[in-house]
Amino acid sequence: MKESTNYIAWLIPVIAGFLTSYLITPIVINLMEKRGITREDVHKPGRPQVAYCGGIAIFISFTISLLMALLAHPELALELSIIWGVTALNFLIGIVDDIKVLKGEVKTALTLIPVILVVIATFLWPKRIVLGRPRAPFVGRLRLTIIYWLLLPLAIAGPANAVNMLDVMNGIMPLTTSIALMGIIVSSLILRSWLGVIASLAMLGALLGYYPYNKYPARILNGDSGSLMVGAFLGILAVMTRQEMIILVSLFPHLLNAFLVISSIKSLKEHREIEKRPIEIRENGILAANRDRDAPLSLTRLLLLIGGPSSEKDVVKAYGFMQSVSTILAVITGWLVSIS
Amino acid sequence: MNKTRTYLASFLLIIGLWSSLVIILIIVEKIILKLKIGSAGRSVLGMALYFSWLLIWYFMFRHIASLMLTKTKSPK
Numbered sequence: 001m002k003e004s005t006n007y008i009a010w011l012i013p014v015i016a017g018f019l020t021s022y023l024i025t026p027i028v029i030n031l032m033e034k035r036g037i038t039r040e041d042v043h044k045p046g047r048p049q050v051a052y053c054g055g056i057a058i059f060i061s062f063t064i065s066l067l068m069a070l071l072a073h074p075e076l077a078l079e080l081s082i083i084w085g086v087t088a089l090n091f092l093i094g095i096v097d098d099i100k101v102l103k104g105e106v107k108t109a110l111t112l113i114p115v116i117l118v119v120i121a122t123f124l125w126p127k128r129i130v131l132g133r134p135r136a137p138f139v140g141r142l143r144l145t146i147i148y149w150l151l152l153p154l155a156i157a158g159p160a161n162a163v164n165m166l167d168v169m170n171g172i173m174p175l176t177t178s179i180a181l182m183g184i185i186v187s188s189l190i191l192r193s194w195l196g197v198i199a200s201l202a203m204l205g206a207l208l209g210y211y212p213y214n215k216y217p218a219r220i221l222n223g224d225s226g227s228l229m230v231g232a233f234l235g236i237l238a239v240m241t242r243q244e245m246i247i248l249v250s251l252f253p254h255l256l257n258a259f260l261v262i263s264s265i266k267s268l269k270e271h272r273e274i275e276k277r278p279i280e281i282r283e284n285g286i287l288a289a290n291r292d293r294d295a296p297l298s299l300t301r302l303l304l305l306i307g308g309p310s311s312e313k314d315v316v317k318a319y320g321f322m323q324s325v326s327t328i329l330a331v332i333t334g335w336l337v338s339i340s
Numbered sequence: 341m342n343k344t345r346t347y348l349a350s351f352l353l354i355i356g357l358w359s360s361l362v363i364i365l366i367i368v369e370k371i372i373l374k375l376k377i378g379s380a381g382r383s384v385l386g387m388a389l390y391f392s393w394l395l396i397w398y399f400m401f402r403h404i405a406s407l408m409l410t411k412t413k414s415p416k
Contacts, residue, residue, distance in 0.1 A: 307346030
């Protein structure tokens with residue numbers, strides 16, 4: 001593949017994504033409020049209604065950003081189109097869920113479908129779309145052959161649902177995924193994966209422009225259209241750039257939370273369907289761990305058990321710290337992979 | 341929130357997860373997959389080790405949560 005080392009051209013998608021997202025999100029907020037598409041912000045006193053489906057703004061901005069990247073790097077058209085396709089399919093699943101509220105199991109099953117696009121592309125362009133045998137530190141390429149193909153559907157559905165499950169407070173999703181993307185950009189540079197750099201910059205721009213509206217106190221909530229889409233994007237990015245191990249490490253907080261929730265409730269229930277909540281909200285908006293031993297174990301509950309009751313803002317900061325540690329480790333993983 | 345305690349615990353958790361994952365990968369790739377047993381046997385052994393890694397972490401988290409529930413007072 002031709003090397004895309006036109007550094008100035010790398011800035012085009014990130015600037016385009018940032019500006020579009022920053023300008024378009026207030027329009028989406030107004031539109032959603034006018035149409036009554038709002039949800040309760042459950043962690044605030046009085047539970048105010050906040051505009052929903054922020055994923056629409058992220059998706060439009062990401063698409064424009066990726067189109068810019070495509071114009072600047074036509075040699076990556078096929079790979080960028082596949083990344084966009086998988087992301088778009090997950091956005092559609094998210095939008096349906098935002099409007100109709102699907103059951104947890106149904107939503108998870110639907111997110112397994114978009115991987116078909118990657119499999120078809122592998123068969124149509126076997127020389128360009130090469131999958132399998134992920135790289136790991138100290139051991140080089142893992143000897144995962146048949147198992148890799150069996151796990152492939154989870155490579156996209158896993159991050160999609162994990163990011164969705166951690167999207168529980170204002171700003172967590174764009175904050176943690178933006179930090180993760182910064183690490184992925186650095187490790188892509190170390191591994192000379194220009195596709196990784198360009199696609200990550202495109203999504204990073206969209207998320208950075210959107211973040212001011214979603215951070216505490218949020219003016220818009222992401223909805224599943226936002227979180228499923230961004231998670232799926234990270235999954236397809238891992239597969240397409242063969243950075244599975246690096247992105248797995250950068251998503252540690254999300255995967256850890258998903259693992260804790262699923263293993264403690266022993267099913268794929270939606271958070272609305274869970275009877276006992278992992279955390280409690282006091283009248284002054286302070287969050288505390290649910291002290292009921294049968295309550296589900298989530299990462300937020302664990303953090304609140306360790307650190308004690310806290311404001312939503314401080315919990316988000318703790319997640320930002322945790323994500324930063326994971327991102328640094330992801331970059332170290334990328335460096336170790338490059339020398340293994 | 342006791343920030344020092346929360347940040348230190350988060351740091352140790354993530355570092356612990358990462359280092360144990362790297363160790364498991366090395367054990368599986370350098371030892372298990374070189375054993376002179378059938379391919380299926382090596383795969384089962386490797387998968388069992390990954391699964392055990394997950395299980396150990398799960399019980400560790402449960403233990404931490406249970407410990408914190410016992411040691412800390414109920415919030416007023």
